[in-house]
Amino acid sequence: MTHPLIALIDIGKTNAKVSVIDPQTGTEIRGSRRANAVVQGPAMRELDVEAISRWLLDALRDAPHRDRIRTIVPVAHGAAAVLIDRDNRVVAAPDYEDACFERVNAEYGQQRDAYQSTYSPDLPLGLNLGRQLFFLQEAQPQLFSRVAHALLYPQFWAWRLSGVMASEVTSLGCHSDLWLPREQHFSKLAQARGWDKLFPPKKLASDVLGPISAEIAAATGLDPQCQVTSGIHDSNASYLKFLIARDREEPFTVISSGTWTVVMANRADLSRLREDKDMLASVDAFGSPVATARFMGGREYEAIAGTDVRPNMPALLNVIERQSMALPAFASGGPFAGREGRVINAESLSGSERASLATLYIALMSELLIEMLGADGAVLIDGPLATNPLFGSILGALLPERSIELSSGDGGNTRAACYLAGFHDAPPSPMTPATAASLKGLPAYREAWRKLLVS
CATH class of the missing domain: 3.30.420.40 (ATPase, nucleotide binding domain)
Incomplete structure (x- = not known):
């Protein structure tokens, strides 16, 4: 049969x-x-x-x-x-x-x-x-x-x-x-x-x-x-596939991407959550609260990039050298909700440079949310950001002490669907380690970007 x-x-x-x-x-x-x-x-x-x-x-x-x-x-x-x-x-x-x-x-x-x-x-x-x-x-x-x-x-x-x-x-x-x-x-x-x-x-x-x-x-x-x-909420399905693959007491961080970029921190302290920063306690499939922060990353990426052109490393280096920056927010929700997004030093950027700028912006926002949550352990990336050619390497450069892993294969919610359908022994979702990019100007760029957030 x-x-x-x-x-x-x-x-x-x-x-x-x-x-x-x-x-x-x-x-x-x-x-x-x-x-x-x-x-x-x-x-x-x-x-x-x-x-x-x-x-x-x-x-x-x-x-x-x-x-x-x-x-x-x-x-x-x-x-x-x-x-x-x-x-x-x-x-x-x-x-x-x-x-x-x-x-x-x-x-x-x-x-x-x-x-x-x-x-x-x-x-x-x-x-x-x-x-x-x-x-x-x-x-x-x-x-x-x-x-x-x-x-x-x-x-x-x-x-x-x-x-x-x-x-x-x-x-x-x-x-x-x-x-x-x-x-x-x-x-x-x-x-x-x-x-x-x-x-x-x-x-x-x-x-x-x-x-x-x-x-x-x-x-x-x-x-x-x-x-x-x-059935299950979509970001929680993404989180579930990582939760069932490790000890539930082990700290780890999931970045689930799509229309929303959702950062979920297993075992993080709920007392760090701030209402004014769009932080919340999600509830996992087993009923436990999970410290969570998010922003509308998919929508913001589209607003900044403007086209479907893929980002690439030479374009990213040009963006950093020019100090081209995207400042939140380009969609509703997130820690900077209510602000009007703007792009600076971005005149005449090419399509690949705008895509690289958008990717850099999403990485900086994701790192900021990880910091706000006090999230520990490996950072596991799921959804479209896992296939972005630059995102994992930029995040690795921003978080050099952390293990950054990209969901590969079919990704998405496939493993969670197998588990929820009763196939608990289905193969785990394959993960690929991200290699941190060597971006000489990134620390100064990040510092300047953060200063503009509070100016």
Whole structure:
């Protein structure tokens, strides 16, 4: 009998992907990708979950060896929930980047739990899920009165596939204002507003909710006994694959990249977290809090680079010599949220030089967040930054005493998907040591960049 395969559904803020994974080798057989979009709903901008649903069915139907897919693992971005009515229809799928949620900032701020309880910073737009719910409950009471269930984004996709509703802590604990990570229960805010009753029972990310529904089986041609797990928040999936490969008490640092660059420090002291620097306690797949800091690195890289040209070492050396600098912030969120990003000494930079400047900026920001967290141990880089030809070598030069490792192979959330699907002996994700670049002018450049941050 041929061995079973896994389908990983990864719904990011920018892109969505379906990957077919062989758990015996830990590799991706094939992936299907699409760019995501938002649509204007009656009350706010919304995630286009219906378009993603149609694409998802097509991607599963066209998946190679679909008859061998035995488990589906959903992964999705944070700060998102899809609201469902009593007839299982979508009421709203708020887009956290809509500025409408800030209309209730004053009222909402008076009701949030203290930062020391939730370790959830007061974020702009709708990046606190609680603010989204508060806005709808206060500003759109008729719409909100129809809400019977709130499904966190990974669990929405699990429900769409299986028909079973669940909640899970990695998304609940993603700067939502809804969760107390130390006590492991809903916040006072969530309970006082009655939101806790909208969330289905909590499950582990690895818990099987059930087989795919008959409708999904008919639409995709998948085996009707194909199982669907509860699913996990995307940055936590990246963190999980490193957590299961080492002692949980061992200090290490993960840089998970994509739309967001998220730095997660295992065993770091939560008392170092600062609300005004967009630092938070994430919650890992086992329910433990993890000191975390982040910024919108993917968006900021695009804003600085401007093109898809790859960075290279000669271009980087030119950027350092010219003292061309990018100063935050070029997107919402992060330790410098509210500042307007600017680029200096960058006139007539070539495409490769702008890409090298963007890479250098992301490396400097990442090093700063590692320092702020007091993060120890090896630095493990996952996602697009692991394939950037300069990022690892720049970070190695900035952190010469640390081991810098790049996730290679298929990378992404492949290993986490194998683990969550019950294949605990799947091969670990291959890692490649980064060689620190010899950048003579980097220390002086870094010092000048840091001075400009506080000027």
